Amino acid sequence: MTKQSVLRGWVAGFIVMVVLVGCAGTEQMSAGKSLYDRLGGKSSISAVVDQFVANVAADTRINGRFATTDIRKLKGHLVDQICTATGGPCTYNGRDMKTTHAGMKISNGDFGALVEDLVKSLDTFKVPGREKGELLDLLGPMKKDIVEAP
Numbered sequence: 001m002t003k004q005s006v007l008r009g010w011v012a013g014f015i016v017m018v019v020l021v022g023c024a025g026t027e028q029m030s031a032g033k034s035l036y037d038r039l040g041g042k043s044s045i046s047a048v049v050d051q052f053v054a055n056v057a058a059d060t061r062i063n064g065r066f067a068t069t070d071i072r073k074l075k076g077h078l079v080d081q082i083c084t085a086t087g088g089p090c091t092y093n094g095r096d097m098k099t100t101h102a103g104m105k106i107s108n109g110d111f112g113a114l115v116e117d118l119v120k121s122l123d124t125f126k127v128p129g130r131e132k133g134e135l136l137d138l139l140g141p142m143k144k145d146i147v148e149a150p
């Protein structure tokens with residue numbers, strides 16, 4: 001084996017190592033990112049909430065419920081709530097879910113309709129399946145505090 005071929009072997013080995021370490025690093029970086037960051041931060045969440053609320057407003061199954069609601073305030077609360085729940089740098093100053101929805105007699109069907117309107121918005125913005133699933137998993141447990149009617 002000549003000195004040159006040993007050197008070539010070392011160089012090739014070094015390049016392979018650098019590529020492997022680089023790939024592992026990139027994977028770790030994306031795996032370690034918060035859902036908030038993977039969704040694209042506050043501006044992306046605001047865009048999703050805007051479209052979500054527009055979908056609810058057009059949804060005759062549930063839009064009547066929001067007839068007297070201050071929509072600008074509601075959007076702000078929803079953005080802060082999603083931002084906080086996904087690990088973003090926000091504070092949710094709205095009321096808790098039980099107090100907010102108490103006495104509205106919201107049904108399973110109403111809840112399902114609202115989730116459909118949210119999914120439609122997430123699909124409009126082509127939010128990937130993993131992030132969509134994680135966000136819905138965060139909202140799912142709130143159902144027991146929101147739904148009162150069968």
Ligand code: HEM
Nearest residue numbers: 062065066069077078081094095100106110111114139142
């Ligand atoms: C996971 C599901 C839901 C979430 C995360 C959610 C979240 C919220 C938030 C953050 C607010 C504002 C709280 C505040 O004003 O302090 C709110 C208000 C409201 N929610 Fe929900 N909500 C959900 C489901 C529903 C459903 C299914 C309905 C009925 C179809 C509904 C009807 C309302 C109404 C009418 C208001 C406005 C109350 C007002 O005008 O003061 N929500 N919701």
